[in-house]
Amino acid sequence: xxxxxxxxxxxxxxxxxxxxxxxxxxxxxxxxxxxxxxxxxxxxxxxxxxxxxxxxxxxxxxxxxxxxxxxxxxxxxxxxxxxxxxxxxxxxxxxxxxxxxxxxxxxxxxxxxxxxxxxxxxxxxxxxxxxxxxxxxxxxxxxxxxxxxxxxxxxxxxxxxxxxxxxxxxxxxxxxxxxxxxxxxxxxxxxxxxxxxxxxxxxxxxxxxxxxxxxxxxxxxxxxxxxxxxxxxxxxxxxxxxxxxxxxxxxxxxxxxxxxxxxxxxxxxxxxxxxxxxxxxxxxxxxxxxxxxxxxxxxxxxxxxxxxxxxxxxxxxxxxxxxxxxxxxxxxxxxxxxxxxxxxxxxxxxxxxxxxxxxxxxxxxxxxxxxxxxxxxxxxxxxxxxxxxxxxxxxxxxxxxxxxxxxxxxxxxxxxxxxxxxxxxxxxxxxxxx
Ligand SMILES: Cc1ncc(COP(=O)(O)O)c(C=O)c1O
Numbered sequence: 001x002x003x004x005x006x007x008x009x010x011x012x013x014x015x016x017x018x019x020x021x022x023x024x025x026x027x028x029x030x031x032x033x034x035x036x037x038x039x040x041x042x043x044x045x046x047x048x049x050x051x052x053x054x055x056x057x058x059x060x061x062x063x064x065x066x067x068x069x070x071x072x073x074x075x076x077x078x079x080x081x082x083x084x085x086x087x088x089x090x091x092x093x094x095x096x097x098x099x100x101x102x103x104x105x106x107x108x109x110x111x112x113x114x115x116x117x118x119x120x121x122x123x124x125x126x127x128x129x130x131x132x133x134x135x136x137x138x139x140x141x142x143x144x145x146x147x148x149x150x151x152x153x154x155x156x157x158x159x160x161x162x163x164x165x166x167x168x169x170x171x172x173x174x175x176x177x178x179x180x181x182x183x184x185x186x187x188x189x190x191x192x193x194x195x196x197x198x199x200x201x202x203x204x205x206x207x208x209x210x211x212x213x214x215x216x217x218x219x220x221x222x223x224x225x226x227x228x229x230x231x232x233x234x235x236x237x238x239x240x241x242x243x244x245x246x247x248x249x250x251x252x253x254x255x256x257x258x259x260x261x262x263x264x265x266x267x268x269x270x271x272x273x274x275x276x277x278x279x280x281x282x283x284x285x286x287x288x289x290x291x292x293x294x295x296x297x298x299x300x301x302x303x304x305x306x307x308x309x310x311x312x313x314x315x316x317x318x319x320x321x322x323x324x325x326x327x328x329x330x331x332x333x334x335x336x337x338x339x340x341x342x343x344x345x346x347x348x349x350x351x352x353x354x355x356x357x358x359x360x361x362x363x364x365x366x367x368x369x370x371x372x373x374x375x376x377x378x379x380x381x382x383x384x385x386x387x388x389x390x391x392x393x394x395x396x397x398x399x400x401x402x403x404x405x406x407x408x409x410x411x412x413x414x415x416x417x418x419x420x421x422x423x424x425x426x427x428x429x430x431x432x433x434x
Pocket of ligand 1: 148
């Protein structure tokens, strides 16, 4: 690494920048080529946006990729996850355990089903749900656990699944950050009972707006169809009891039990089919780039990679929203905000980038959404399940102990070295910022 930059003063204090230029192509996402354009145009020209034939092809190809037998395209990941919650049986009065550090759509849908979210803490190293913090939260009302492979890091499924099986709980995997992530050699999304996956444009697997529900359990699949896909109930829901709930006698058609429509727009499915063809190659390049960045920073105080150990067979997939561990105690107590400001002054492109702890949001502490005269969090349960500040220490500390890192989409060693130099320079000169 060039020592000349490290030896110059910090850009925030008037020194030269470690990173010059904008490098827009390095970060640009999604990668859209003439092949995507043609596939989408074909759908538009055929006026076939609301059909399901292309979506069904995409589902079959996606299922082959992930290792799931039943796959159902959705309009977004939020809807795919809502369908998964309903499909595994979550309903009125049930509880679902999930991590507090995630996007709201890993669990806020519980409210729509009359169910209650219960947050578990994260493991401070993996930033995913801490298996050791799950079991003591299980009550007779607990029906499911939703695990989130956060920022591409796989959850510890070998520890989680036995807990779930012991207590007869269903496991939903939120794979929105981790399409293609390997856990001990196997793609995440097929470990639990069902998975929900965002495929919105910013995700590592992009279709514009879209989502996928996946399962290997036929009955769970049929329930997902019955929930939000009225157009497939007649063909795909064969269970007599479920079918009778959706379809009346005579000329009365099929109605979805969720009262919602989850269908994926076929322009998104068409794009998804093209994206899938190139996906493994593209995420390999992302992994090479971000691993390169972290290898360059080995031994630098205050910074550690967020990634599984080398040789574990686990990967970060498309490494959505890459983060690093930030250790202020090694940098004289420098706050992450100040660190980020200084890296950005060097020409870096960084934010803090971690989700806020959901359990402290007013939506989970105060909001009375359905006018029950009490917070919705407690409206479907007989006890106060709210979790106040101080209750989930690792989730609450994560904002101060994580830092965003550049989301490289291409492995360009020379430029990546400059970005690594920006982080290194600020870390080595942290005392100048105190
Ligand atoms: C972890 C997680 N779950 C669910 C979702 C919801 O997906 P969508 O935005 O496609 O509805 C997102 C992202 O947006 C997410 O980051």
